[in-house]
Amino acid sequence: MESTCVRVPREKGEGTRQHLADEGVLNRDLRIQEEDGYLYIPVTDVPDDLPTTVRRFDERDDETDADEILGYEPRFETVGDVALLEPEEDDEAGEALVEADNGISTALRVESAVEGRERTRRMSYVAGEEKTRAVHREYGREFVVDLTDVYFTPRLAEERERVASQVSADETVFDMFAGVGPFTVAAAEAGADVVASDINESAVELLRENAARNKVEDRVTAYNEDAREVARRVAGTADRVYMNLPHSADGFLDAACEAARDGAVIHYYDIRHEDDLFDGAVEEIRGAAADAGYEVEVLDRVVVRSYAPYDYNVCVDVRLV
Ligand SMILES: C[S@@+](CC[C@H](N)C(=O)[O-])C[C@H]1O[C@@H](n2cnc3c(N)ncnc32)[C@H](O)[C@@H]1O
Structure with a gap:
């Protein structure tokens, strides 16, 4: 469908998306588009401080990826259904990972390197279900892990x-x-x-x-x-x-x-x-x-x-x- 949108260079995409979300005019029902190094971010209303244009957008279906929601790829690893965000990622990345259709229930941010005799990492809660336990599967084996208590x-x-x-x-x-x-x-x-x-x-x-x-x-x-x-x-x-x-x-x-x-x-x-x-x-x-x-x-x-x-x-x- 056709929508008003803001066109920004890709490297300014996340800041602009965040600004539009803060202003309450980000259109979350439509997919952000990327073309020739520019992002086209659909809006529900004309923002006061940014020029706009009009363009056709795809509606979001149920199968959304976090990078489609965010307009960039967040840096994280998963243990079971928990996403561990790199320290520099902001809360929106965690919220998008939980919102997207990728089996992630919880987002935690890694707050320290592996430390101490027990080689654990400090984590903070970001989004989704409040938990630190996950069941991780590798090579057909299952491991219950507590992400703050153990390595x-x-x-x-x-x-x-x-x-x-x-x-x-x-x-x-x-x-x-x-x-x-x-x-x-x-x-x-x-x-x-x-x-x-x-x-x-x-x-x-x-x-x-x-x-x-x-x-x-x-x-x-x-x-x-x-x-x-x-x-x-x-x-x-x-x-x-x-x-x-x-x-x-x-x-x-x-x-x-x-x-x-x-x-x-x-x-x-x-x-x-x-x-x-x-x-x-x-x-x-x-x-x-x-x-x-x-x-x-x-x-x-x-x-x-x-x-x-x-x-x-x-x-x-x-x-x-
Ligand atoms: C790098 S982690 C490796 C854990 C496991 N091998 C893995 O791959 O997930 C090292 C582990 O050694 C344990 N550890 C440290 N010093 C130890 C010691 N002196 N004796 C026994 N375990 C120790 C820590 O508690 C930690 O769980």
Whole structure:
């Protein structure tokens, strides 16, 4: 249908849309159009301070996307039906994500980097249902997560699959920093017996719930204890050790070696500068392994994801021999 509209360069689109919404003249029944670097924003009345033109617009059907509502793409990731907005996104982005037809019920804004021993992030409520829990699905598995109480990122899904694909049914796996159990559950599904530890009580409760949800609780033993203490329980029986505590895993290499049996594989995660992605990490592992009487065979060096400008989350897979 034909409507009066405001024409603005694309980069001014969000500010203008917001201004028109504040003035109460934004026509939300029609879709914003983009053409040749300009946005055409339909209005219900002629605004006092902006020139207008007339144009044909499509009516919004039920299938709206957040970027159609906003006129730009908001930056966010989803965990289950919760959208986690980047800190710089404003409330409108969260409201649009909840309003759009995309299965999102809640929008939270990420207010801090991952911090503290439990590696959690602060979040603030923006829109939709007031909750911090979500059920996230990846590779056919389901994980209950509390987004403010525990660490969880969907960005490691592929990496979890990579290491789980190496697990065979008769293994004992030690997941030292297990969180809500995404590595643990994947390994248990591959048939391993998994011992998991985490110092975060909420994470361990959710890990147990997630093991049951994915029907692998019989193969998972979880301890709400420091990984060092649990390494003493595992003592020389682990065929595979997950060390997913980037930044600090080096301080636990001696415990990993204590838990490992001869020939065990260690998946060691680290954050490394692009100038030295792997060598420094391999040296750390070699040093700790030598103290425990092992040599190290490097099996793989993997860039898992970009972490910050010039920094990468990497994994080094080694065998103790
Ligand atoms: C980066 S998160 C990884 C969680 C999980 N592996 C995942 O991929 O979602 C690290 C976890 O280690 C736990 N943690 C930190 N220090 C620990 C320690 N000394 N012993 C056991 N767990 C620890 C934190 O509570 C957090 O849940």
